Amino acid sequence: MSGDNVLVGEKPLDYGYQPRNIAMTNATRPLPKTHDLEVISLIGFVHGVSHFFHLLLPPLFPWLMKDFGLSFTGIGATMTIFFIVSAIGQALAGFLVDRYGAARVVGGGIGCFLVAALLLSVAEGYAGLAVVAALAGLGNSVFHPADFTVLNRHVSPPRLSYAFSIHGLSGNLGWALAPVFMTGIAAAAGWRVAALAAAGVAVLALALLFWRYRTLADPPGNVHASDSGQAVSVFAFLRSTAVWLCFAFFFLITTAFGAIQNFATPILQNLYGLSLAAGATALSAYLLGGAGGILTGGFLARKGDQERLIAGALGAGAILAVALATLPLPASAVLPLMVCIGYCTGIAGPSRDLLVRRAATSRFGQAAYGRVYGFVYSGLDAGLALAPLAFGGLMDSGRFAAVLVGIAVLQGLAILTAFRVGGVTGQAVA
Secondary structure, eight states: OOTTOOOTTOOOOOTTOOOHHHHHHHHHOSOHHHHHHHHHHHHHHHHHHHHHHHTSSGGGHHHHHHHHTOOHHHHHHHHHHHHHHHHHHHHHHHHHHHHHOHHHHHHHHHHHHHHHHHHHHTOOSHHHHHHHHHHHHHHHTTHHHHHHHHHHHHSOGGGHHHHHHHHHHHHHHHHHHHHHHHHHHHHHHOHHHHHHHHHHHHHHHHHHHHHTHHHHSOOTTOOOGGGSOOOSOTTGGGGOHHHHHHHHHHHHHHHHHHHHHHHHHHHHHHHHOOOHHHHHHHHHHHHHHHHHHHHHHHHHHTTSOHHHHHHHHHHHHHHHHHHHHHSOOOGGGHHHHHHHHHHHHHHHHHHHHHHHHHHHHHHHOGGGHHHHHHHHHHHHHHHHHHHHHHHHHHHHTTOHHHHHHHHHHHHHHHHHHHHHHHHHHHHHHO
16 A cells, blocks of 8 residues: 555654655665755745745835825735735645645745735835735745645655754745845835845746756655545545644744734833834844744754654743743843743744644645645734734733733643644554
């Protein structure tokens, strides 16, 4: 019986196992390490591009508000459009990945970014900005199901944790580059030129993808969902408890992250009397700490026991968040604490991705990678969309410490869901 078959109750693919046809493909490669490095680098680059376009509009808000006479609420609604389209699209994109292959779907996503940037360069009103946000959200929706499908199918198992680590780090780098790139060009030549420059980034990504397409294409003999010949419904994964628990896990941790991303600066200003610049620096320190944690987490996740690693990292981050909210700490302690909170959260990243891999393969095999990753990672967008609404009321009422405590509570709940995923997939193995 082939390891590719989509059979409910099939022996799960554990961390060190790959379907037979992929294992044979890896074995016949003359330089598997070189191939792994190329795949990881290409996927890391396109993931960085996706995060870059995640911030296509926000850095230009000051110019767009002035030229189009928009309020903060009006311009902020464009990102609500982005997240809603991305969340829905991400759940659906997984089906396209399983049907047509990840490399093609990635190309479609980058194509959406290119069109969005070009339309932004000629936008004449709010309706145009809304269309740009929707197209960028649609492009963003494909990357998690496509990226993780490519990594799982092409990268040898011993290097998967490193691959997931680089994947997460490249996304952070894309986030970091976008504001500098967009605002720098907008300040020098105008926001329309900045939009055209962003289109150039998409063209570069498309050219690279076309050039190295065969590196990312499905391995020979790979079974797509529509070709498996099995009677199992393509929606069968929605009956999996592990899949829903993974969705809940992502929803919880990204709601917590969204709260920090949106409100960390004003929280620290009010709790510790920091200046606007110091508060923004603390947020940057948190993001840099997260990047360092992702790198460390890639090495730690390789040793296995992902649930305990997630619990330890998120638990430590939650304790530090509560300390920041409740203890009479000096202002000088804020920066190192924010670095440590970000570092702890980042450590959990590669283990989180491996946990989803286990849930994806525990019952449905590799042919369901796209669907499972797409659905589970739509929890990311849902959490980011909810965070401003969930914590905005606390901010408006001046309950700044309560926001930090809420973040800690969400991380604690995420720990519980991670252990539940481990328990459910463990039962599937038995």
